[in-house]
Amino acid sequence: MSILKFFLPKDKVFYTLFESASANLESLAAKLVDVVNESDYNKRATIVKQMEDLEHENDKLTHTIFVELGKNFITPFDREDIHSLATALDDIADYIYATAKKLNFYKVEPTSDQGIIKMADAIKESVLSVNRAVLELRNLKNINKVVECVIKINGIENQVDDIFDLSIENLFENETDIKLLIKKREIYQNLEKVTDKCEDAGNVMESIVVKYA
Amino acid sequence: MSILKFFLPKDKVFYTLFESASANLESLAAKLVDVVNESDYNKRATIVKQMEDLEHENDKLTHTIFVELGKNFITPFDREDIHSLATALDDIADYIYATAKKLNFYKVEPTSDQGIIKMADAIKESVLSVNRAVLELRNLKNINKVVECVIKINGIENQVDDIFDLSIENLFENETDIKLLIKKREIYQNLEKVTDKCEDAGNVMESIVVKYA
Amino acid sequence: MSILKFFLPKDKVFYTLFESASANLESLAAKLVDVVNESDYNKRATIVKQMEDLEHENDKLTHTIFVELGKNFITPFDREDIHSLATALDDIADYIYATAKKLNFYKVEPTSDQGIIKMADAIKESVLSVNRAVLELRNLKNINKVVECVIKINGIENQVDDIFDLSIENLFENETDIKLLIKKREIYQNLEKVTDKCEDAGNVMESIVVKYA
Numbered sequence: 001m002s003i004l005k006f007f008l009p010k011d012k013v014f015y016t017l018f019e020s021a022s023a024n025l026e027s028l029a030a031k032l033v034d035v036v037n038e039s040d041y042n043k044r045a046t047i048v049k050q051m052e053d054l055e056h057e058n059d060k061l062t063h064t065i066f067v068e069l070g071k072n073f074i075t076p077f078d079r080e081d082i083h084s085l086a087t088a089l090d091d092i093a094d095y096i097y098a099t100a101k102k103l104n105f106y107k108v109e110p111t112s113d114q115g116i117i118k119m120a121d122a123i124k125e126s127v128l129s130v131n132r133a134v135l136e137l138r139n140l141k142n143i144n145k146v147v148e149c150v151i152k153i154n155g156i157e158n159q160v161d162d163i164f165d166l167s168i169e170n171l172f173e174n175e176t177d178i179k180l181l182i183k184k185r186e187i188y189q190n191l192e193k194v195t196d197k198c199e200d201a202g203n204v205m206e207s208i209v210v211k212y213a
Numbered sequence: 214m215s216i217l218k219f220f221l222p223k224d225k226v227f228y229t230l231f232e233s234a235s236a237n238l239e240s241l242a243a244k245l246v247d248v249v250n251e252s253d254y255n256k257r258a259t260i261v262k263q264m265e266d267l268e269h270e271n272d273k274l275t276h277t278i279f280v281e282l283g284k285n286f287i288t289p290f291d292r293e294d295i296h297s298l299a300t301a302l303d304d305i306a307d308y309i310y311a312t313a314k315k316l317n318f319y320k321v322e323p324t325s326d327q328g329i330i331k332m333a334d335a336i337k338e339s340v341l342s343v344n345r346a347v348l349e350l351r352n353l354k355n356i357n358k359v360v361e362c363v364i365k366i367n368g369i370e371n372q373v374d375d376i377f378d379l380s381i382e383n384l385f386e387n388e389t390d391i392k393l394l395i396k397k398r399e400i401y402q403n404l405e406k407v408t409d410k411c412e413d414a415g416n417v418m419e420s421i422v423v424k425y426a
Numbered sequence: 427m428s429i430l431k432f433f434l435p436k437d438k439v440f441y442t443l444f445e446s447a448s449a450n451l452e453s454l455a456a457k458l459v460d461v462v463n464e465s466d467y468n469k470r471a472t473i474v475k476q477m478e479d480l481e482h483e484n485d486k487l488t489h490t491i492f493v494e495l496g497k498n499f500i501t502p503f504d505r506e507d508i509h510s511l512a513t514a515l516d517d518i519a520d521y522i523y524a525t526a527k528k529l530n531f532y533k534v535e536p537t538s539d540q541g542i543i544k545m546a547d548a549i550k551e552s553v554l555s556v557n558r559a560v561l562e563l564r565n566l567k568n569i570n571k572v573v574e575c576v577i578k579i580n581g582i583e584n585q586v587d588d589i590f591d592l593s594i595e596n597l598f599e600n601e602t603d604i605k606l607l608i609k610k611r612e613i614y615q616n617l618e619k620v621t622d623k624c625e626d627a628g629n630v631m632e633s634i635v636v637k638y639a
Binding site: 293378381385391394423424 | 492493495496497505506509531532604605608609
Binding site: 063066067069070071079080083105106178179182183 | 506591595598604607608611629633634636637
């Protein structure tokens with residue numbers, strides 16, 4: 001049991017910042033699903049531009065969390081957990097945006113690639129659970145709800161691993177354009193990274209609630 | 214000198230968990246050598262399945278270490294070192310298993326690739342030294358034994374870098390099947406990562422013994 | 427405001443070590459520019475050998491910082507910041523050296539690749555700003571100077587992202603030798619990583635001066 005527990009009611013600023021960041025991630029993940037289901041290059045470009053703005057917003061929130069962490073000696077939970085959670089949420093935003101950007105950059109048509117569409121759907125689900133868990137941090141009584149979210153996130157990560165494997169297998173078996181193979185492999189890897197980072201966020205939150213339960 | 218030294222005799226649980234994890238790594242590394250010397254696809258699949266179980270066991274041990282770290286205010290050595298060592302051991306398991314899995318997944322025949330076989334042998338040696346160093350942590354009097362292990366691990370990492378470079382060079386010069394080149398390059402990179410992570414584990418253990426010596 | 431502030435005048439050793447490491451990075455970055463503008467393979471090899479020595483020196487400095495961190499309970503700024511800054515400076519050295527080494531290893535001719543030359547120039551600029559910021563850490567009164575350096579570093583990182591994107595785009599459009607495409611893509615990725623790591627170093631230094639300002 002960490003000695004910091006006794007200072008718990010202080011510094012609500014971190015809850016608000018984490019909640020803003022994870023709400024932002026929900027918007028980003030929803031737009032990722034829009035992008036991969038959009039067959040028009042220019043319409044995709046418009047959504048990717050909106051995602052760029054969301055990603056910049058997320059960068060600012062992460063920066064503010066680190067600045068607040070520097071200014072506050074007392075924090076609602078362990079400093080290293082705040083640092084890890086902020087980093088994981090920031091990584092989720094980075095990889096979601098990077099994937100969407102690369103689709104147009106590489107001129108990869110997502111609507112005909114079931115792997116990309118399924119992974120984007122799974123990411124949206126995973127990010128919903130990340131957001132739900134973040135909202136529970138403010139009230140640490142509901143440890144079960146956080147654990148439920150973490151189990152959901154880990155399950156999705158496993159599913160995405162399987163979709164990733166199938167997509168890569170299919171790519172190496174059937175894609176004869178090696179340049180396109182290299183591009184799609186990079187996009188699959190980015191999508192798979194998002195669910196890894198969701199799992200990281202989930203693990204930190206689980207360790208936070210276990211400590212203060 | 215860390216103030217935590219005075220609490221040293223407490224919380225033997227971490228030693229036991231680290232020892233279980235590193236013993237598990239020895240089994241994983243031994244099976245990696247078996248896999249790369251096995252010419253039959255189905256027999257390789259059987260070993261890879263056993264490695265999957267070992268990797269899951271390792272995941273559970275890492276998770277338990279993090280949970281214990283959350284529950285214990287007093288730890289046998291610095292919290293950040295426990296975190297780093299657990300992460301490094303977990304990464305070693307992940308990359309060993311990932312390499313073995315990819316061989317069959319990509320239908321890469323390892324027995325005819327001297328680079329893969331030599332790197333797997335080197336990994337087995339490196340993991341033996343990691344395990345030996347972990348066993349010394351319980352009794353911090355033998356700082357020299359830990360340092361010896363770390364020197365061994367670093368030496369192996371350098372050797373594997375050289376084998377990696379030669380293998381990549383050979384691949385780009387002689388492999389005309391670009392898909393196979395991409396697959397083998399990924400397998401080499403994974404093998405090389407294992408010895409990097411062994412070096413990370415060694416560096417943490419060296420810094421632990423230096424602090425408490 | 428961290429409680430450690432009151433111990434600030436102690437342990438000048440960290441300033442000296444960070445200054446040595448960042449001066450070393452300046453030499454490495456200057457030699458990277460030399461390498462990418464040198465059309466003779468053997469002359470490039472000579473510079474790469476000098477860079478290897480500098481990179482080893484940097485490894486030793488990083489190791490010394492970690493050893494000192496283990497021995498000192500009181501540090502001039504937060505332990506996690508010292509760890510992050512040392513890691514970032516070490517990563518910068520690693521990626522600069524790796525890039526230079528790979529040029530000859532892959533027999534990639536840099537003088538005809540404007541992307542490589544421009545990224546190397548930008549890296550030299552970024553590392554100059556990293557070094558300038560490190561020199562300000564000893565005297566934390568000049569928070570504005572550190573912030574100026576960080577803004578510069580972040581601006582360069584954005585520029586290099588754009589050069590990277592253009593280079594990759596050009597590569598996929600015009601390079602018909604797929605092996606060369608794979609090699610150059612790896613070199614571009616390494617160059618881009620250097621400016622990411624400069625940004626990491628800048629962010630840590632900004633957070634340090636914000637805390638103690």
